[in-house]
Amino acid sequence: MGRRTSLLIVTTPLFAIAAATATPALGADRQDISIAPGRLGDAAIALGRQTGASIGMSDQSLASLRTPAIQGRMSAESALRILLKGSGAKAQRIGANGWRIVRAKSPPPPSAAPAPIQAAPLADQPPAEIIVTASKRDTPLPRYAGMVEALDSSLFTSGEASGGTATLLARVASLSSTHAGTGRNKLFIRAIADSGVAGPTQATTGQYLGDMRLNYAAPDPDLKLYDVGRVEVLEGPQGTLYGAGSLGGIIRLMPNAPNLAEYGGQMSAGLSATQHGDPGGDLSATLNIPIVSEKLALRVVSYGVQDGGYIDDVNRGKDDVNRVRTYGGRAALRFAPGDGWIIDLNGVYQHIDGDDAQYASRSVGRLQRASAVAQPYYSDYLLANLRIEKQWDSLRFVSSTGYVRHILAESYDATQPNGPPALFRQRNRVDIFSTENRLVRDLDNGLGWILGASYLQSTSDLHRSLTSFGTAEVQPAIIPGVPMYGRGMAAAATGVQNMVNEATMFGEASFEPVKGLIATVGGRLTNSRLSGEALDPVAALSFSELARAEAQADRSETIFLPSASLLTDAIPGLTLYARFQQGFRPGGLAVDDQRVRRYQNDRASTVEVGARKGVPGRDLFAASANIAYTDWRNIQADVTDRIGLPTTANIGDGRIYTVEGRIVVRPLRQLTLDGSAIYNDSRLTQPTDFVRMLSYEGRSLSLPNVANLSGRLAFDYRTTIGDDMRFNLSGSARYVGKSRLGVGPILGQTQGDYVDTSLSAGLTRGAVQYSLSLTNLLDSNGNRFSLGTPFDLRTDYYTPLRPRTVRIGLDLAF
Known part of the structure; x- marks a missing residue:
C-alpha cells in the first residue's frame, strides 16, 4: 500500500490541492499505481492517495479532461506525465513533492489526443472513483453500505445556489420538508418525520457544514449553497458516527x-x-x-x-x-x-x-x-x-x-x-x-x-x-x-x-x-x-x-x-x-x-x-x-x-x-x-x-x-x-x-x-x-x-x- 494524502474534492472551482504533504523523498520513489481511465480530477485524487503527492489544479475545467488507465510501478512524476500526455495540460513542480496542473499555452491538435480514450466506447470505461466523505473514512462509493446521494458543484447554477435547501429538495427524492418559510422548515429523510409544527424537540435529520453540526433543537438554517463544492445525503439512521438527531439520516x-x-x-x-x-x-x-x-x-x-x-x-x-x-x-x-x-x-x-x-x-x-x-x-x-x-x-x-x-x-x-x-x-x-x-x-x-x-x-x-x-x-x-x-x-x-x-x-x-x-x-x-x-x-x-x-x-x-x-x-x-x-x-x-x-x-x-x-x-x-x-x-x-x-x-x-x-x-x-x-x-x-x-x-x-x-x-x-x-x-x-x-x-x-x-x-x-x-x-x-x-x-x-x-x-x- 502506497502512502496517501487527503485531497479535497476536485470540483473546487479554481483549485484542488493536497490537504497534507509527504516527505520529500517520496516524489521520486517508484510505487505500485493503479488508476482506471476516466476524468483527470478523479485520477489526480487517486494518484495523490497512492503516492502521497500533493497535486493541485488551477482550473476547474481541467478536471473533466479524459485520462488513460495507468497500471504498474512508477513514480508520481512519471504517472502524471502519462496522464497529461496530449491533454493540453502540464504539471508544474511545487516543492519537493507537489505538482500543480495548469493548462498548456498552446493546445495540441486533435490528433494528439490519446487514441484509446477517443476510440473506447463509454460503456467500456470503468467508473472513476467517487469518495463518500460523510462516512468519515473516505469510503469509495462501491464499498459504502447504504444509500447516498452525492451532488457536486458542477450541478449547481448560481440561481440554484441562491435557493439553498430548496435546491436539494428538488434533486433528492428521499428528502422532504415542511414549508413554513425559508429558515423555519423542518427537514426529513425517508419517512422519519415527527410533525410540521416547530417546537423544542430535536431535529430528526442531522445537518453539517464539513465536520461541524449546524442545528440541534431548531429548524433547518437554510444556508445558501454558494461556493459549496459538494453535498452528500446519507439515508437512514447514522447514530454510530453522528450521534443524536440523525434518525432519518x-x-x-x-x-x-x-x-x-x-x-x-x-x-x-x-x-x-x-x-x-x-x-x-x-x-x-x-x-x-x-x-x-x-x-x-x-x-x-x-x-x-x-x-x-x-x-x-x-x-x-x-x-x-x-x-x-x-x-x-x-x-x-x-x-x-x-x-x-x-x-x-x-x-x-x-x-x-x-x-x-x-x-x-x-x-x-x-x-x-x-x-x-x-x-x-x-x-x-x-x-x-x-x-x-x-x-x-x-x-x-x-x-x-x-x-x-x-x-x-x-x-x-x-x-x-x-x-x-x-x-x-x-x-x-x-x-x-x-x-x-x-x-x-x-x-x-x-x-x-x-x-x-x-x-x-x-x-x-x-x-x-x-x-x-x-x-x-x-x-x-x-x-x-x-x-x-x-x-x-x-x-x-x-x-x-x-x-x-x-x-x-x-x-x-x-x-x-x-x-x-x-x-x-x-x-x-x-x-x-x-x-x-x-x-x-x-x-x-x-x-x-x-x-x-x-x-x-x-x-x-x-x-x-x-x-x-x-x-x-x-x-x-x-x-x-x-x-x-x-x-x-x-x-x-x-x-x-x-x-x-x-x-x-x-x-x-x-x-x-x-x-x-x-x-x-x-x-x-x-x-x-x-x-x-x-x-x-x-x-x-x-x-x-x-x-x-x-x-x-x-x-x-x-x-x-x-x-x-x-x-x-x-x-x-x-x-x-x-x-x-x-x-x-x-x-x-x-x-x-x-x-x-x-x-x-x-x-x-x-x-x-x-x-x-x-x-x-x-x-x-x-x-x-x-x-x-x-x-x-x-x-x-x-x-x-x-x-x-x-x-x-x-x-x-x-x-x-x-x-x-x-x-x-x-x-x-x-x-x-x-x-x-x-x-x-x-x-x-x-x-x-x-x-x-x-x-x-x-x-x-x-x-x-x-x-x-x-x-x-x-x-x-x-
Missing part, C-alpha cells in the same frame, strides 16, 4: 477550501420575475487570497437574496406580503505548516427576514388570505469552527471544535372570532458547543477503522408572549393564565429551557473475512445529562407543579447504539449490502396547556438491504435500489395542545416500510437521464394517551408530513459549441404525493399531491456564463403545507408553490 455540506497557491474568485448576479408576484434578485461574490504561497490562504463568500412575495392579504389590503430577504457569508482561513498538518478556521453568518407568513386560504382565493395582523419572522445564524488535521501514511487525525448561535423568532395570528387582533410570538435561541476528535485509518479499498470521542453542549431557550391590539379594558383570554393587556402591550406566556450535555465514545471497523465480502461493525456509547426549567411561568402554575416537572427533567441517560453491515462486490460492477443502524434523540421539557411536562427520548432502528450498479452520470447505465424497515419507539413529536399552542410529547410507537430506487442512463455522451422514486408506508401503531386525548380513536394512524409516494424525472444535456463555448440544458419534474400535516384529527389536513417542474439553460464562454431558468413551468397551485396559524386549525389553509418564475443570470470567474 444526515445532510453534509462541504464548502470549497481556500486555494493556497492562486488568487481568484467569482461573481454572480440574477434577476427574477414571479407571475402574480413581486420581482426578486440575487448577488454573490467569492474571493480567494493566498496570503503566504502554499502556506496560508483566505477564502471569503458573501451574498444577498430577495425572494419576491406573491401572497395577497385581502383583509389588510396588502399585495405580495410574503417577501423574504437573506444576506450572509462565509470566511475560511487555511494554514498548511507542512509535515501533513492542515489547520482550518471557518466562520458563517446568515440573516433571514420574512415580512409575513407564506400561507393562503382556498376559500378566500388563489394566493390570497384574510389575516388580522402581519406575521413576520426572522432567523439569525452564526457559526465558528476550528478544524485540525494531521496525516501519516494511511493514518489520519481530525479534530473539529466549534460554536453555533441560532435564533429563530416567529409570530402567529392569534385573533379569535369576533375578537380584537392578537399576535402570538415565540423566540427560540439555541447555543451549541461541540468538539469531536477522531483517529482514522481509511484505506483505498474501503477497509480500515475509526475511533473517536465527542462532547456536545446545547441550550435551547424558548420564550413566548401574547399581544392584543384591542382597546377594551377587559378582554376575553385566549390562553388561560395569560392576561390580555390590549393596545399592543405584550404579556409573557410560559416558555421552557432545555439543556443537554452529551459525552460520547464511538468506533467503527471494516474487515474482509473472505475476498469480496466486507463486514463493518460499530457502536456509539453516549451519556446525556439533561435538565430543564420553565421560563416566565404564568401565575396559574403552582410552585410544586413546576418543581416536580423540572426535577423529572434533571436526569442522566446512557445509551449504546450498535451498527453492523455486510457488503459484497464479488460480482463485477455490482454492490449488494445489508445494514443495521440506530439513532436516538434525548428528552426534555415542553409546555402543554400552560403546564410544563417532560417528554422522553426516542429511538429508531432500521434494517435495510440494497443494491447498486455503476456510477450515476458517468456510466452508460447506473442503478440503485433499497428496501428498509424502521421500528421507531416512543416517538417525539411537535404537536398542538388543546389550546392550539405548539408543544412536544411522546405520541407512541411506529413502524415504517420504505422502498426506493434510482436509474441513471447516458444514451449519449452529452445526455444524462435520471429517474428516481420512493414509497413510504408509515404507521403509528401504538398511540399514547396524549394522542387519544385529542379525540383519536383506533390504534393505527399514518405518521405526518412525508408523502407515501414521491418521484423525480430529470435530464441533463451538455455539449461544446465551437472551440470556446459550452452549452447545457437541464430539466426536471418532481411529484410529491399526499401526506397529512400531523397526528390526530386536529392536524389531519391533507397536503401534497402536486408536480413541481423546472427548466434551465446555460452558455459558458471563457470565464463568463449566461443562464436562464424557469421554475414551476405549469404554474401549479399545489399545496406544499397545510398549516397557517396554530390558533386556527380548521380553516382551509394551504401553502402554494411559488408561481411560475423566470430568472436570468450572469456569472463571471476571475
Whole structure:
C-alpha cells in the first residue's frame, strides 16, 4: 500500500490541492499505481492517495479532461506525465513533492489526443472513483453500505445556489420538508418525520457544514449553497458516527477550501420575475487570497437574496406580503505548516427576514388570505469552527471544535372570532458547543477503522408572549393564565429551557473475512445529562407543579447504539449490502396547556438491504435500489395542545416500510437521464394517551408530513459549441404525493399531491456564463403545507408553490 494524502474534492472551482504533504523523498520513489481511465480530477485524487503527492489544479475545467488507465510501478512524476500526455495540460513542480496542473499555452491538435480514450466506447470505461466523505473514512462509493446521494458543484447554477435547501429538495427524492418559510422548515429523510409544527424537540435529520453540526433543537438554517463544492445525503439512521438527531439520516455540506497557491474568485448576479408576484434578485461574490504561497490562504463568500412575495392579504389590503430577504457569508482561513498538518478556521453568518407568513386560504382565493395582523419572522445564524488535521501514511487525525448561535423568532395570528387582533410570538435561541476528535485509518479499498470521542453542549431557550391590539379594558383570554393587556402591550406566556450535555465514545471497523465480502461493525456509547426549567411561568402554575416537572427533567441517560453491515462486490460492477443502524434523540421539557411536562427520548432502528450498479452520470447505465424497515419507539413529536399552542410529547410507537430506487442512463455522451422514486408506508401503531386525548380513536394512524409516494424525472444535456463555448440544458419534474400535516384529527389536513417542474439553460464562454431558468413551468397551485396559524386549525389553509418564475443570470470567474 502506497502512502496517501487527503485531497479535497476536485470540483473546487479554481483549485484542488493536497490537504497534507509527504516527505520529500517520496516524489521520486517508484510505487505500485493503479488508476482506471476516466476524468483527470478523479485520477489526480487517486494518484495523490497512492503516492502521497500533493497535486493541485488551477482550473476547474481541467478536471473533466479524459485520462488513460495507468497500471504498474512508477513514480508520481512519471504517472502524471502519462496522464497529461496530449491533454493540453502540464504539471508544474511545487516543492519537493507537489505538482500543480495548469493548462498548456498552446493546445495540441486533435490528433494528439490519446487514441484509446477517443476510440473506447463509454460503456467500456470503468467508473472513476467517487469518495463518500460523510462516512468519515473516505469510503469509495462501491464499498459504502447504504444509500447516498452525492451532488457536486458542477450541478449547481448560481440561481440554484441562491435557493439553498430548496435546491436539494428538488434533486433528492428521499428528502422532504415542511414549508413554513425559508429558515423555519423542518427537514426529513425517508419517512422519519415527527410533525410540521416547530417546537423544542430535536431535529430528526442531522445537518453539517464539513465536520461541524449546524442545528440541534431548531429548524433547518437554510444556508445558501454558494461556493459549496459538494453535498452528500446519507439515508437512514447514522447514530454510530453522528450521534443524536440523525434518525432519518444526515445532510453534509462541504464548502470549497481556500486555494493556497492562486488568487481568484467569482461573481454572480440574477434577476427574477414571479407571475402574480413581486420581482426578486440575487448577488454573490467569492474571493480567494493566498496570503503566504502554499502556506496560508483566505477564502471569503458573501451574498444577498430577495425572494419576491406573491401572497395577497385581502383583509389588510396588502399585495405580495410574503417577501423574504437573506444576506450572509462565509470566511475560511487555511494554514498548511507542512509535515501533513492542515489547520482550518471557518466562520458563517446568515440573516433571514420574512415580512409575513407564506400561507393562503382556498376559500378566500388563489394566493390570497384574510389575516388580522402581519406575521413576520426572522432567523439569525452564526457559526465558528476550528478544524485540525494531521496525516501519516494511511493514518489520519481530525479534530473539529466549534460554536453555533441560532435564533429563530416567529409570530402567529392569534385573533379569535369576533375578537380584537392578537399576535402570538415565540423566540427560540439555541447555543451549541461541540468538539469531536477522531483517529482514522481509511484505506483505498474501503477497509480500515475509526475511533473517536465527542462532547456536545446545547441550550435551547424558548420564550413566548401574547399581544392584543384591542382597546377594551377587559378582554376575553385566549390562553388561560395569560392576561390580555390590549393596545399592543405584550404579556409573557410560559416558555421552557432545555439543556443537554452529551459525552460520547464511538468506533467503527471494516474487515474482509473472505475476498469480496466486507463486514463493518460499530457502536456509539453516549451519556446525556439533561435538565430543564420553565421560563416566565404564568401565575396559574403552582410552585410544586413546576418543581416536580423540572426535577423529572434533571436526569442522566446512557445509551449504546450498535451498527453492523455486510457488503459484497464479488460480482463485477455490482454492490449488494445489508445494514443495521440506530439513532436516538434525548428528552426534555415542553409546555402543554400552560403546564410544563417532560417528554422522553426516542429511538429508531432500521434494517435495510440494497443494491447498486455503476456510477450515476458517468456510466452508460447506473442503478440503485433499497428496501428498509424502521421500528421507531416512543416517538417525539411537535404537536398542538388543546389550546392550539405548539408543544412536544411522546405520541407512541411506529413502524415504517420504505422502498426506493434510482436509474441513471447516458444514451449519449452529452445526455444524462435520471429517474428516481420512493414509497413510504408509515404507521403509528401504538398511540399514547396524549394522542387519544385529542379525540383519536383506533390504534393505527399514518405518521405526518412525508408523502407515501414521491418521484423525480430529470435530464441533463451538455455539449461544446465551437472551440470556446459550452452549452447545457437541464430539466426536471418532481411529484410529491399526499401526506397529512400531523397526528390526530386536529392536524389531519391533507397536503401534497402536486408536480413541481423546472427548466434551465446555460452558455459558458471563457470565464463568463449566461443562464436562464424557469421554475414551476405549469404554474401549479399545489399545496406544499397545510398549516397557517396554530390558533386556527380548521380553516382551509394551504401553502402554494411559488408561481411560475423566470430568472436570468450572469456569472463571471476571475
